[in-house]
Structures are given as C-alpha cells and as structure tokens.
Amino acid sequence: MSKDVKEKNENKKDKLKVSKSQNSEIDKKKNVDKYEETSEVEILPEVIASIASVELDKMMKIERVGSILESLGSKKNKGIKVEFINPKEVKIDINILVEYGVRIPDVAFEIQKAVKNSVEAMTGLRIQEVNVHVQGIKKKEDENN
DSSP: OOHHHHHHHHHHHHHHHHHHHHHHHHHHHHHHHHHHHHOOOOOOHHHHHHHHHHHHHTOSSEEEOOOHHHHHTTOTTTTEEEEEEETTEEEEEEEEEEETTSOHHHHHHHHHHHHHHHHHHHHOOEEEEEEEEEEEEEOOOOTTO
C-alpha cells in the first residue's frame, strides 16, 4: 500500500471517529432532553417549614407557638404551616409570640422578608404569602439568668 493510500485511510478513520463522536453527543442530548421532560423534583412542605424554622431561630425577639398536638411532640417546625397553592406557589403561616416592648409590625415584616427570601432562593418556588399570626406577648428574658 502506498503512503498516500495509507494517509487517506487514516483520514477516513479520523472522520469516522468525529462522526461517531458527534452522533453520541447528539444521542446524549436527546437522552438529557427526554430525561428533563420526564423528571421532577418534589419539595415537601416539611422542607419548606424547616427553611422557615432556621430563619425564625435567628430572631431573638420572638418565640414560635404551635397547636396542642405540636406541643405534645417534639416538632422542630412548630408554629409553621405550609400549603401549596399550586405546584410552583406556596403559602406559609407562622404563629409566634413577641417579646414585650417590640414593635410588632416591624418584627412581622422582618419575618416575612427573611422567610420569603430564603425559601424562594433555596427552592425556586414562588412564595405567594407569608402570614405572621401574633398569638401573644412574652416577657423579656431576665438578663441575669
């Protein structure tokens, strides 16, 4: 076999390799598209409540209150109710006690903003409402204890 024929055969092999490689990339893309169409991510209400709970734990002037059933158990998300309006929108209700002397509207707004921002950032869901229900007043913590 002449040198020119060998070079032509080598070039054909390279072209075939590129062609196969391109086809496999196209096949991969089709599979990814098919996977994306059939796959779904489910975020449970408990996860959303946990995110809200972390934000509430950062706030010093409040205490969460839950139902009698929640107080019987050791529910970490007590006082937080999550309801899906549709698969992409959520409503959150938070029940709290506020420390005596704080301005309630300011605390409520701070909670709404923090919870909304965190949940939307972490889940990609749209928060339709964050309702803060002030259930009562708690006495200031004794600074000597």
